[in-house]
Amino acid sequence: MPADRGTRTQPAAAPAPAGPADFAALDALVRPRSVAIVGASDDPKRIGGRPIAYLKQQGFAGAVWPVNPNRPTVQGLPAFASVAALPEAPDVAIVAVPGALANEAVEALGARGCRAAIVFTSGFAEVDEAGAAAQAALVATARRHGMRILGPNSLGLFNAAINFYPTFSTSFEQGWPLPGRIGIASQSGAYGTHIFTIARARGLGTPICIMTGNEADLSVGEVIGWMAQSEEVDVIAAYAEGIRESERFVAALDLARRNRKPVVMMKVGRSALGAHAARSHTASIAGDDAVTQAVLDEFGVVRARTTEEMLDIAYAATKRIYPARNTLGVLTISGGAGVLISDAAEALGLAMPPMPEAAQAELRALVPFCGPRNPVDCTAQVANDWPLVGRFAESVAADGGYSSIIAFFTQTAGSRTVGEALREQLKGAIARHPDRLWVLSAILPEEGRRRYEEDGFLVFEDPSRAVVALHAMGRFGESFARAGQTAAAVPLPEVRLPGTTPSEAVAKRLLAEAGVPAVPERACGDAAAAVAAAEEIGYPVVLKILSPDILHKSEIGGVLLDVRDAAGVRAGVATLLERARERAPGARIEGVLVAKQIAGAVEMALGITRDPVFGPVAMVGLGGVFIEVLKDFALHRCPLDPAQAERMVRSLRGFPLLDGARGRPKADVAALARALSRLSAFAAAAGPRLRSVDVNPLLVLPEGQGCYAADAVIELAEG
Amino acid sequence: MPADRGTRTQPAAAPAPAGPADFAALDALVRPRSVAIVGASDDPKRIGGRPIAYLKQQGFAGAVWPVNPNRPTVQGLPAFASVAALPEAPDVAIVAVPGALANEAVEALGARGCRAAIVFTSGFAEVDEAGAAAQAALVATARRHGMRILGPNSLGLFNAAINFYPTFSTSFEQGWPLPGRIGIASQSGAYGTHIFTIARARGLGTPICIMTGNEADLSVGEVIGWMAQSEEVDVIAAYAEGIRESERFVAALDLARRNRKPVVMMKVGRSALGAHAARSHTASIAGDDAVTQAVLDEFGVVRARTTEEMLDIAYAATKRIYPARNTLGVLTISGGAGVLISDAAEALGLAMPPMPEAAQAELRALVPFCGPRNPVDCTAQVANDWPLVGRFAESVAADGGYSSIIAFFTQTAGSRTVGEALREQLKGAIARHPDRLWVLSAILPEEGRRRYEEDGFLVFEDPSRAVVALHAMGRFGESFARAGQTAAAVPLPEVRLPGTTPSEAVAKRLLAEAGVPAVPERACGDAAAAVAAAEEIGYPVVLKILSPDILHKSEIGGVLLDVRDAAGVRAGVATLLERARERAPGARIEGVLVAKQIAGAVEMALGITRDPVFGPVAMVGLGGVFIEVLKDFALHRCPLDPAQAERMVRSLRGFPLLDGARGRPKADVAALARALSRLSAFAAAAGPRLRSVDVNPLLVLPEGQGCYAADAVIELAEG
Structure with a gap:
């Protein structure tokens, strides 16, 4: 394992306790019948006043109970002098009191029987050690009462479907959330509402948005899990700076996959600089970004690099068409755009197979100098005879059989003079093939865009962005298809670790007993x-x-x-x-x-390290310069089965060296994958005393001849 | 050189003749006093009618002479029966006649003394061999009369500054070009106007757009050169599917760099699929994309992958601030955005040095829990005291000294309630430091955006896109700074090639004489x-x-x-x-x-291949798997000086192996760079009979001990 992958910071606060996720608490948080506001303010601009103003203004149908010892009413509502004075236990409470009073408020709410609180109050683990201690005390109080907490330092949440706005965000100035099926789960309040605001400006409906703040208790992982089983959400857009606990996070991703709900995630802090910034400004831990990436890959989570990319993907996902074997067909009026789209598709590995020969001949008969292969260039000839576009589009869908189709018509689609004639033709094709992902790439006024969307098109001005979004739909589809296969349970070996770090010989024997053969x-x-x-x-x-x-x-x-x-x-x-x-x-x-004597072997390196969040992680790479200099290695949580191990091996840039490059015989990749799977099982069985394993080199012989560890180091914590 | 870099197609038509670019012809094309339309139509919707309608509607001040033998007037203008009947030779002519008549029209125009024609007519090299022959004949006719041609199969051009619209594009339906300083040079008409239309929708002024079509004569290269010396253009946005000739293209990029005019280019067809699509739909040749990339890198051309990226970069470039040593400072109200921006900057290699310690302490005194390092997180505390933002912004600019600054204020900047208070603060900072590239990243209504732009900000909704654009400004700055250095002229050796492909020993002797030492x-x-x-x-x-x-x-x-x-x-x-x-x-x-006996050497491979467009190209890579399996090599036109050669070597992913990785001594990179430079000089001097050179391995010893060719193959065309 490379040495420069950064030091790990231990979590500042204890992670949420293990066990099944507590969706009932989230139901209460998101769909309550009553809400108390502890620290309620009569001023609708103050933190304790803003949610009351929103709830009134938007017409929340449940009970709203301001708690304020100094006033008989708050913003026109009868106020209660204390939590104890409430008519009954509220389903959820907002805590908007100064820091020193938060613990007391949570205690009073817990004693009153409230099961969930949204803690706006800040000044906890995000500022200093004393804050971290106060946060731990807050959590202890809540746990004593079996109460769940969103925050502290949370901007709150909203559920527009029931006009529930327990948040002090100012982001509704530009409009309230639109109806839709995208849920936002964000650690950051500022960035969560930033995503909502941009989504809204694009016409995307994000009626549910939950911001977890310091995640002293509820985490983005648990929120994703709740959305994965929620009837209101089809598509989950998540934002996090660090993953705090693995068990519920992994369970949530697994549940989302089984329920065919795509998760698109911005996990920032991938760079050294970004990770430093993340550590310094929040209570989050940075962990190892490469490990997080491996976990996201494992569950088919698509990681977006930018907000735009995240929303492009979420937008496309609302069609709920996730092809397990995605192919892209392109119909274009501009040859140049066809080339550009081909470049973008190839860069991502999105297949663009050619049209069948017979269909190509038919298209050539229609428009002699068209480009019928794929991209299918109908040329500007169609401007003289728009029904040709309908025939081309039909052929791309019916003969080409592509699961994703981009129709590029630049400003023509929005033309006042010819736009409607074109639209009629495209509308016919999409109506006959509603099972495909159809994208119109065009420059359109807002009204024109809306019309094409009503016809069933996803509309993207920039065709390159459309390719990224369509590619993501295929990645979701592949992942969902894998969830359907019965994953072979990886049998764990019985491992008895010695009391201290073993010698090479003992290390090799331990690994051999677990199924990693030594020379x-x-x-x-x-x-x-x-x-x-x-x-x-x-x-x-x-x-x-x-x-x-x-x-x-x-x-x-x-x-x-x-x-x-x-x-x-x-x-x-x-x-x-x-x-x-x-x-x-x-x-x-x-x-x-x-x-x-081993000759003709490819030298690989296998390793195990312990991630502070995700536990033992297996690594594979080619020996020598590949890992250290080229950073060419693959990671996966332990344990993993031989099929997953083989996917890891095949993902290496240097894989051709195992696959017959430069005239070598093909190496025994199956044996390598078995060894990697067995090593991962060893690590999973060995428990937390196992610090690391380094099998280097593992000599992989030609196909059918196996592989052998030539050296091994096992590092243990004191027994 | 790897075997799979694709076969090369020879150009379908002869490239433009060598020699200095003919800017006078382009002046006539873009700024004429008179224009004739051969094939003029009375119908403003037909190809021969549309430009006349545009010229009339927009009020072109020069003479407009329709040529039509069948009508006394065309769209109300007096028509001429023939080219011969024109009152005088027009500065420029539009040829909009059917294919078979185009040659005759060009002949008549040439005979009349017209020096430049825009040929709309299609059906030439873009369709088949017969078309290619007709195109060659058309060019021959033009050359006989010393006439230059834009096209054939060109959508024309426009110069909005003088209301000159010799084009049949329908792209003005959504509005006429805005005033500005960005020029568009595009091979593709459809994509050129697509770029214009999107630019316009973004409020970007692109008053000059020239579309070269089949490039039988004038090419995108020559158009870039003209824009590089034009007073109307500051920023050149270019689009091409293939580069047809090297001499004027390279001269144009060199001129643009000397005149400090940034060139941002979409060169599509980078993938195998894209190159195939490019070959099949136009008359362009694909060439070797990696060679084109090397030429673009040599001259500091920034290659955009998408239209959005191109326009983001062109927009930023209109500030005409190109830092030679770019650094990025970030002021943010959201910690998450700071992390995201840090990730994006590190991925591109845009430096984000920390703020000076003293300045950090001062900021901490202002806002106790701020993040003062960089990204500078002023936190939502500033919402209580907006002048704090002014003090933070001043510190980032004055104390941090960053050349590029992103201020991230999401929806706050556009807030009806607090937006103006924030804007006042930011406005003060930018007014005091107008020499920086200031970006506001915010969600703003159009009117708010305009106000911030008037203050001097570049406004980007998505901070990641801002980082890409700012990084490009630094790349332009670095390249412009290098243009100022006197490039050491590379002395060419005297090379006498044998009549046939030489033996290894002779090859090594020839190379040794040129300065590439053999063992x-x-x-x-x-x-x-x-x-x-x-x-x-x-x-x-x-x-x-x-x-x-x-x-x-x-x-x-x-x-x-x-x-x-x-x-x-x-x-x-x-x-x-x-x-x-x-x-x-x-x-x-x-x-x-x-x-x-050589021991302890790093094995490198040097090579020369002949590119059909750019001539001899030098290659360097590490030996073994690096070139073939990992595609880790660098390319450069020949000849190149040792400094350029060293930059190539240092750009390799495997460079750490020459630089002391894994405990090795540092290799003699200076000697390697000298050998590469001398090999390139040999190739430049050897002339077109030299097909290829392969020096593999070149053994590079530790620092100060030199390098030696251990094997060499020189391949020659028959003498």
Whole structure:
């Protein structure tokens, strides 16, 4: 494992307790019948006043109970002097009191029987150690009462479907959330509402948005899980700076996949600089971004680099068409756009197979100088005869059979003079093939865009952005298809770790018992034993002098290669003992080591490290420069099955070296994948005392001949 | 050079003749006093009618002369029966006649003394071989009259500053071009107007747009050159599917750089699929995209992947601030956005140095829990006291000294209640530091955006897109700074190529004469000569049997390593001759080869290939898997100086292996760069008979010890 992957910071606060996610608490948070506001203000611009103003203005149908000891009414509503004075336990409470009073408020709410609180109050783990301690106390109070907390330092949430706005965000100035099926789960309040505001400006409906703040209790992971089982949400857009706990996060991603709900995520802090900034400004831990990426990949979460990309993908996902084998067909009026789209598709690995030959011939008969292959360039000829566009579009869908289709018509689609004639043709094609992802790439006024969207099109001005979004739909589809397969349970070996870090020999034995074979070798006291060992191992063998006092065997000529028969073994043993006597006179000689001679192998490195969030993580890469210099390695949580292990191996940039590049025989990738899977099972079974494993090199022989660990180091915490 | 870099297609039509670019012809095309329309139509919707309608509607001040033999007037203007009947030679003519008549029209225009024509007519090289022949004939006609042609198959051009619209594009339905300083040079008409339309919708002024179509004569390169010296254009946005000729293209990029005019280019067809699509739909040649990329890099052209990216960069470039050492400071109200921006900057290599410690302390005194490092997170605290934003912004600019600054204020900047208070603060900072590139990243209504732009801000909703654009400004700045340095002229060696492809020994001698040293070695007839050679070369040496009949020397034990003195040489020569007699009895023995023994070298590969457009191209990469499997190599036109060669070497992903990775000594990169430069000079001097050179391996020793070609192949066309 490369040395420069950064140091890990331990979490500042204890993660949420393990166990099944508590969706009932989230139901109460998002769909309550009553809400109390502790620290309610009569001023609708103050933090404790703003949610009351929103709830009134938007007409929340449930009960709204301001708690304020100094006023009989708050913003026209009867106020209660204390939590104890409330008519009954509220489904949810907002805590908007100053920091020092928050714990007391939570205590009072818990005692009153309230099960969930949204804590706006800030000044906790995000500022300093004292704040972290106060936050831990807050959580302890809540847990004592079986109460769940969103925050502290949370901007709150909203559920527009029931006009519930327990938030002090000012982001509604430009409009209230639109109806739709996208849920936003964001650690950051500022960025969560930023996403909402941009989505709204684009006409995207995000009626539910939940901002977890410091995540002292509820985390983005648990929120994703709730959305995955919620009837209101089809598409989950998530934002996080760090993942705080793994169990519910992983369970949530698994549930989303099983329920065919795509998760598109911005996980920022991928760079060293970004991770530093993330650590310094929030209570979040940075963890290892590469490990997080591996977990997102495992569950088919698409990671967006920008807000635009996230919303492009969420927008496309609202069609709920997720092709397991995505292909892209392109119909274009501009050859240049066809080239540009082809570049973008190839860069992402989105397949653009050619149209069938017969269909190409038919299109050529319609428009002699068209480009019928794919991209299908209907040329500006169609401007003289718009029904041609309908025939081209029909052919791309019916003959090409593509699951994703981009129709590029630039400003023509919005033209006052010809736009409607074009639209009629495209509308017919999409109506006949509603099971495809249809994109119109065009420059359109808002009204024109709306009309094409009503016809069923996704509308993207920039075709390159459309390609990114369509590619994501295929990644969701592939992942959903894998969720349907019964994942082979990985059997865990029985592992008994020694009390201290073991020697190389013991390490190799432990791994061999777990199913990671070591190079066959035998320690032999004399020539007869050496011959027997060589016969058992199979020729050719390597002979090495065996002495605790000789560290650099080859310097005294203590290694003999390519020994091919019994006579050679006998002669070799004599030679080695002779040389040892001569060249290392004081050394204690224990005999010789007889080892299988491995030739023609590809050197790989396998490893295990322990991630502070996700636990043991398996690594594979090619040996030598690949891992350290080229950063070419793959990671996966432990354990993983051989199929997952093989996908990891095949994802390496250097994979061609295992696959017959440069005239080599193909390597035994199946054996390599088995070894990696077994190593991961060993790590999963070994428990938290296992700090790391380094198998380097693992020698992978040609197909059918297996692979062998030539060296191994196991590092343990004190037993 | 990797084998899979694609076959090259020769240009379908002859490239434009070499020589200085003909800017006078382009002046006539873009700024004429008179224009004739051959094939003028009375119908303003037809190809020959549309430009006349535009010229009338927009009030072009020059003379407009329709040529139509069948009508006395065209769209109310007096028509002329023939080109001969025109009152005088027009500055420029539009040819909008059917294909078969185009040549005749060009002939008539040439005879009349017209110097430049815009040929709308299509059906030439873009459709088939017959069309290519007709196109060649058209060019021949034009050349005979010293006339330049834009097209054929061109959508024309426009110059909004003088209301000149010789185009049949329908893209003005959504509005006429806005005033501004961005010029568009596009091979594709459809995509050129697509870029214009999107630019216009974004409020970007692109008053000049020139679309070169089939480029039978004028190319995008020559158009870029004209814009580089034009007073109307500051920023050049170019689009091409293939580069047709190198001389004017390279001269144009050089001129643009010297005149500090940034060129942002979409060169599509980078993928195999895209290149295939480009070849099939236009008359363009695909060439080798990696070579084109190397040329763009050489001149600091920023290549945009998408239209949005191109316009983002062009928009930022209109500020005409191009920092030679770009640094980014970030002021943000959202910690999350700061992390996101840091990630994006690090991914591109845009430096974000921290604020000075003293300034950080001052900011912490202003807002206790702010993040003062960089990104500078002023936190939502500032909402209580907006002048704090002014103090933070001033510190980022004055104390941080960043050349690029992003202020992220999401929806706050556009807030009806607090937006103006914020704007006042930011306005003060930008007014005090107008020499910086200031970006406001915010969600704003159109009117708010306009106000911030008037204050001097570039406004980007998505901060990630702002980072890409700001990074490009630094790349322009670096390139402009390099243009100021006097580039060391690369001296070309005198090269006399043999009549046929030379042997390895001759190839190495030719290269050594040009300055690429080979491993020192001598062919020796006897032991005495071998000892003399070894003494001259220096021990240790390698001895090899020398025979035209022994191909695999090591198979007969014909190679002896690590020979350390004269006695060893004598014994070795005896051993080799003995083995040859015994093991290869029939072979003719010429003696032995004495060679310097090289140890501890890094194996590199150098190469030369001939690009159909750009001529000889030098390649460097690490030996072994790097080039073939990892595609890790760098390219540059020949010749190049040692500084350019060193930049190439340092751009390799595997460069750490030359720079002391994994405990190796640092390699002699200066010697490697000299060898690469000399190889490039050899290729430049050798002329077109040189097909390729392959120096593989080139052994690079530790610093100060030089490098040596261990093998070389030179491939020649028949002499």
